[in-house]
Amino acid sequence: MHQPSLSSTLDSAVEAKLVSTASRSGRRSREAWEPYLYLLPAFIVFTIFVAVPVAGTVILSLTAWNGISWDTAEFIALENYTTAFRDDAFWSSLGNNLKLLPYFVILPAVLGLIPAVIVHQAKIRGAKIFQAGLFLPYIMPGVLIGVVWKWLLNPVFGPVNDLLERLGLPTRTWLGDFTWALPTVGLIGAWAAYGFCFVVFIAGLQKISTELYEAARLDGANGWQEFRAVSLPGLKREIAVVLSINLIGALRAFDVIRATTEGGPGFETRVLALYMIDVAFNANRAGYGSALAVLLAIVTLILSGIVLKLFGANDD
Amino acid sequence: MDRRRLIKQSGAVAAGAAIATHLPNVTVAAAAQDAATLQFWDTLNAEPRLTMIEELGTTFGEANGVTVEHRGWTLEELQDTLPRSVDSNQGPAVAQVNNGENLAGPMIRGGQLVDLTPYIAEYQWDTLLPPSLAARCSFSADGTVFGEGQLWGIPSESEIVGFYYNKTVFADNGLTIPTTFAELETLLQALVDAGITPIVFGNSERWPAIHLFGEIHGTLATAEYLDGIVYRREGATFDDPTMVEAATKLVEWKDNGFLIDGFEGLTADDAAALFQTGEGALMLQGSWQAPAVKTDLAENAGFFLMPPVEAGGKVLNVGGVAIPYSITTNAADPDLAAAFINNLVSQEAFDAWIEAGGLPAGVITPDKIVADTVDGDLYTAWNTALESDSLGHYLDWAAPGFYDELTGQLQNLLGGQMQPAEFATALQTFYASTFTV
Numbered sequence: 001m002h003q004p005s006l007s008s009t010l011d012s013a014v015e016a017k018l019v020s021t022a023s024r025s026g027r028r029s030r031e032a033w034e035p036y037l038y039l040l041p042a043f044i045v046f047t048i049f050v051a052v053p054v055a056g057t058v059i060l061s062l063t064a065w066n067g068i069s070w071d072t073a074e075f076i077a078l079e080n081y082t083t084a085f086r087d088d089a090f091w092s093s094l095g096n097n098l099k100l101l102p103y104f105v106i107l108p109a110v111l112g113l114i115p116a117v118i119v120h121q122a123k124i125r126g127a128k129i130f131q132a133g134l135f136l137p138y139i140m141p142g143v144l145i146g147v148v149w150k151w152l153l154n155p156v157f158g159p160v161n162d163l164l165e166r167l168g169l170p171t172r173t174w175l176g177d178f179t180w181a182l183p184t185v186g187l188i189g190a191w192a193a194y195g196f197c198f199v200v201f202i203a204g205l206q207k208i209s210t211e212l213y214e215a216a217r218l219d220g221a222n223g224w225q226e227f228r229a230v231s232l233p234g235l236k237r238e239i240a241v242v243l244s245i246n247l248i249g250a251l252r253a254f255d256v257i258r259a260t261t262e263g264g265p266g267f268e269t270r271v272l273a274l275y276m277i278d279v280a281f282n283a284n285r286a287g288y289g290s291a292l293a294v295l296l297a298i299v300t301l302i303l304s305g306i307v308l309k310l311f312g313a314n315d316d
Numbered sequence: 317m318d319r320r321r322l323i324k325q326s327g328a329v330a331a332g333a334a335i336a337t338h339l340p341n342v343t344v345a346a347a348a349q350d351a352a353t354l355q356f357w358d359t360l361n362a363e364p365r366l367t368m369i370e371e372l373g374t375t376f377g378e379a380n381g382v383t384v385e386h387r388g389w390t391l392e393e394l395q396d397t398l399p400r401s402v403d404s405n406q407g408p409a410v411a412q413v414n415n416g417e418n419l420a421g422p423m424i425r426g427g428q429l430v431d432l433t434p435y436i437a438e439y440q441w442d443t444l445l446p447p448s449l450a451a452r453c454s455f456s457a458d459g460t461v462f463g464e465g466q467l468w469g470i471p472s473e474s475e476i477v478g479f480y481y482n483k484t485v486f487a488d489n490g491l492t493i494p495t496t497f498a499e500l501e502t503l504l505q506a507l508v509d510a511g512i513t514p515i516v517f518g519n520s521e522r523w524p525a526i527h528l529f530g531e532i533h534g535t536l537a538t539a540e541y542l543d544g545i546v547y548r549r550e551g552a553t554f555d556d557p558t559m560v561e562a563a564t565k566l567v568e569w570k571d572n573g574f575l576i577d578g579f580e581g582l583t584a585d586d587a588a589a590l591f592q593t594g595e596g597a598l599m600l601q602g603s604w605q606a607p608a609v610k611t612d613l614a615e616n617a618g619f620f621l622m623p624p625v626e627a628g629g630k631v632l633n634v635g636g637v638a639i640p641y642s643i644t645t646n647a648a649d650p651d652l653a654a655a656f657i658n659n660l661v662s663q664e665a666f667d668a669w670i671e672a673g674g675l676p677a678g679v680i681t682p683d684k685i686v687a688d689t690v691d692g693d694l695y696t697a698w699n700t701a702l703e704s705d706s707l708g709h710y711l712d713w714a715a716p717g718f719y720d721e722l723t724g725q726l727q728n729l730l731g732g733q734m735q736p737a738e739f740a741t742a743l744q745t746f747y748a749s750t751f752t753v
Contacts, residue, residue: 067397068419069426072493117447155578176520176580178731198724262522263720265580266728283717283750284422 060290067286079299080291090292091097092267093275094299096182097251098134100271102264103186104193104250109242111190112197116225119204131202138195149188150175175261178268185269189256204238205231240311244304251300272296353383354649354656355408357398359639359746361388368672376659382652385642391639395419402428402644409647412639413469415452416462416546416713420642424459425469430643430650431457432467432657439658441470442680445637446705448539449474451547453640463547469640470647472660473669474677476635476698477527477602478621480609480690485512485597494623497535504574504598513596514574518582519730524725526712527634528600530727531622533562534571534632534708542632546709547753554743563729563736570730580731602635603694607673619693621701632708633701637677670695678702715750 007171048160084090103207153174254273263270280289360369376382401407456465494500505749507514536558544552591599592612643653666676686692712719
C-alpha cells in the first residue's frame with residue numbers, strides 16, 4: 001500500500017484549507033450581497049416610480065417649460081420659486097389647505113377614536129360588522145365620495161336639504177355657498193378619512209395590556225378615567241401615525257374637492273394640489289406647476305415633522 | 317420633392333426621420349404611424365356620435381385602402397395626452413386640437429402640427445366657413461399670433477349657445493319669443509311675477525356662467541373688441557365698459573330672481589334634467605343639448621338666440637366651431653390625413669352629424685330643417701348666425717389658464733364677493749400677467 005508522503009499530506013491539507021477558506025469566503029461574499037438582491041425589485045420599482053419622478057419634478061421646477069414640447073424648456077434656476085412667493089393664488093390655495101386641516105386631520109382622528117374606544121371597552125355584539133361598516137368610507141375612491149355627497153347635498157333635489165326642510169330647519173346650497181362650501185368639503189373629507197383612524201386605533205387599543213384596565217378598575221376608575229389614564233397614553237404612537245397620515249392626505253387633498261366644488265365657489269376651496277394641476281396642465285406652465293409640487297412636498301415634510309416631534313412617535 | 321410628398325412615398329421610417337428633425341429625442345423605430353394605418357383622436361366618445369364618427373372613418377378607410385383607427389377621449393384627457401404623445405412620436409395622424417392658446421398655439425410652436433394652407437385650394441376649405449370662423453383655426457406660421465396667418469385645423473361640428481324654451485309655459489302665460497333684450501327682461505320679470513322659474517341654470521361646474529355672461533356681453537360688445545381679446549391683440553383689455561355693464565346685468569338678473577334658486581350647487585346636467593322635466597321656462601345651453609331636449613320635451617320645446625339690444629341689431633352669440641381637426645407631425649402621410657379631414661366636412665359627414673343630433677360646421681340645407689321643432693329652430697338660428705357672421709367667442713380662449721380665472725371670478729361675482737368693476741379689473745390683471753410668463 002502506498003503511503004502518502006509528508007509533503008503530499010501537507011499539500012492536501014493546505015489545499016483543503018484553501019478550498020474551505022475559498023468556500024467560506026464565497027459564502028461570506030454571498031451573504032454580503034444576498035440581502036441587496038432581495039431589495040433589488042423594490043429598489044427598481046422605487047427608482048422608476050418614486051426617485052426618478054421626484055428628481056424629474058425638482059429639475060422641471062427649475063425650468064420654464066410648457067409641458068408640451070421639450071424644445072420650449074428653458075432653465076431659469078429658482079425663478080419659479082420666487083414667482084410662487086409673489087403669487088397670491090399660491091398663498092390663498094395654501095391657506096385653504098391650512099383651513100381644511102382641522103377637518104381633514106383632527107376631526108377624523110376624533111371621529112375614529114370615539115367608536116374605537118366604545119367598541120373596545122363596551123365589547124359590543126356584532127362588533128366586526130360595526131367595524132367593517134365604519135371602515136367602508138375609507139375604501140371608497142375619493143371621486144366617488146365626492147359625486148355621492150354632491151348628489152346628497154344637491155340644493156334642489158338632494159335628500160339632505162329635503163330632510164332639513166321636513167324638520168323645519170334652514171337649507172343651504174352647501175357646496176356653492178361662500179360661507180359653507182369649505183366646512184362642507186371639510187366634513188366630507190373627515191367622513192372619508194375617519195374609517196382609517198378607527199382601524200388604527202382599534203389595533204392600538206388591542207395591544208394595550210388588559211392588566212392595566214383591570215388595575216384601573218380595581219382603583220375605582222370609571223370609563224372616562226380608564227380612557228384618559230390607560231387608553232389615551234397607550235395610543236400615543238397610533239395618534240402620531242394617524243395625524244401624520246391625515247396631514248399628508250390633507251395637504252395633497254384633490255379628488256374629493258375636484259369632484260364636489262372644483263375649487264369653488266370662486267376660489268374658496270381651491271387647494272394647492274388643485275392649483276398645481278390647473279397651472280401645469282390648463283395654463284401650460286409645467287415648470288411652475290413642478291415648483292408648486294416641490295413646495296407642497298416641503299410644506300408636507302415640515303408639518304409632518306412637527307406632528308411626529310409633538311407626539312414623539314420616535315420614542316421607544 | 318416637397319416634404320409632404322417625401323413622407324408619403326417613404327413610409328413610416330422616413331416619416332419618423334422627417335419628424336425627428338422637428339422633434340429631437342424621438343426614436344424613429346417607435347413611430348406609431350405607418351402608411352397603411354390612419355389613427356385619429358377626438359372627443360367623440362359617447363353614442364350616437366361615437367358610432368357616427370367611426371362609420372365615417374371606416375367608409376373613408378375602405379375607399380382609400382387604409383385602416384382607420386379612432387379613439388374617443390374626454391376633452392381633458394385629450395388635451396393632456398395628445399401633445400405628449402406627439403412629442404414622443406406616439407400620436408395619431410389626425411386629432412382634434414383645441415383652439416387658441418388652449419392647445420393649438422403651444423403645439424404649433426412645438427412643431428407638432430402640419431400647416432393646412434397648402435390644402436385649402438385643393439379642398440375648397442375657404443368656402444366652408446366665414447372668415448371670422450376660419451380665423452379661429454388660424455395661427456401665424458411660428459404659432460405666436462392667433463387668429464391670422466396659416467390654417468392649422470378644420471372643424472367638422474359647430475356649436476352655438478341660446479335659449480331653449482318650454483312652449484307650454486310660454487303659451488300658458490301669453491309669452492312670445494322676445495325680439496329685443498328689453499323684451500327678454502320683461503318676459504323674465506313676468507315669469508318671476510307668475511311664480512315660474514325664468515332660467516334654469518346650474519353653475520357648480522363653473523363653465524355654464526361663461527356662457528351666460530358671454531351671451532349678455534355679446535349683446536354689448538363688437539366683433540373687433542372680442543377678436544382683440546381672444547387673439548391677444550395689442551391694447552386689448554378686460555377693463556372695458558362692456559365688461560362692467562355685462563357683469564352688472566348678470567348680477568341684476570341674479571338679484572331679480574331670473575336664475576333658479578340654488579344654481580350655485582346645480583350642475584349643467586341637473587339644470588337640463590330639471591328643464592327637460594318641465595321645470596322653468598328657459599334654459600341657456602349649447603346646441604349640443606338639443607337631442608336630449610327633443611327626446612324629453614318633443615314638440616313642446618323650441619330654441620331662440622339671445623335677442624339684440626335693438627330690434628334687428630347684432631348679438632355676438634357664444635359659440636362657433638367645435639374643436640378643429642388638425643394633422644400632427646406624426647402623420648406618415650399628411651396628404652392622406654388631409655383627405656381624411658376633408659371627408660369629415662363632406663356633405664355626407666354633415667348629414668351624419670345631423671342624424672346624430674349634432675350641428676355641422678357649415679350651412680344646413682333647407683331639406684334638413686323641420687319647422688316648429690327644437691332642432692329646426694336651432695338649424696335656422698345657426699344658418700342666420702353664419703349668414704350674419706354673428707358668432708362671438710368663448711372668453712376662456714383669451715389666455716392659457718384663463719378658464720380657471722374666469723370661472724372663479726364669475727362665481728365670485730355671482731356670489732356677491734366682488735363688484736362688477738372689480739371683476740373686470742381682476743380679469744384684466746390675470747390677462748395681463750399671461751403676456752409676461
